[in-house]
Amino acid sequence: MPVLTIHPTGTTIQAAAGSSILSALLASGADIAHKCDGKAECGSCHIAVLEGRKSISKTQRLENDRLDAMIGIGSKSRLACQAILGEEDVTIEVLSLA
Numbered sequence: 001m002p003v004l005t006i007h008p009t010g011t012t013i014q015a016a017a018g019s020s021i022l023s024a025l026l027a028s029g030a031d032i033a034h035k036c037d038g039k040a041e042c043g044s045c046h047i048a049v050l051e052g053r054k055s056i057s058k059t060q061r062l063e064n065d066r067l068d069a070m071i072g073i074g075s076k077s078r079l080a081c082q083a084i085l086g087e088e089d090v091t092i093e094v095l096s097l098a
């Protein structure tokens with residue numbers, strides 16, 4: 001069961017491998033926007049993956065298209081609703097609050 005470390009607070013939670021980062025955050029009660037409910041349409045669940053990138057699912061076309069249309073995207077950017085956790089620990093920064 002991977003540990004998800006959430007910045008800027010530094011909170012850590014146990015997350016289920018195979019779940020999206022958005023699902024893990026919402027299950028833990030963390031504040032994160034998710035206006036399209038995980039359909040990769042809104043970009044409001046923007047996060048930066050600081051550590052553990054290789055453990056999460058690769059970016060798919062739908063997510064890539066959404067990220068390409070957004071401002072302020074960097075090489076660590078992901079949509080929390082599309083990033084699926086693997087077995088390794090992951091550290092993220094939530095870039096948009098609910």
Ligand code: FES
Binds near residue numbers: 035043
């Ligand atoms: S919740 Fe809308 S893109 Fe992730």
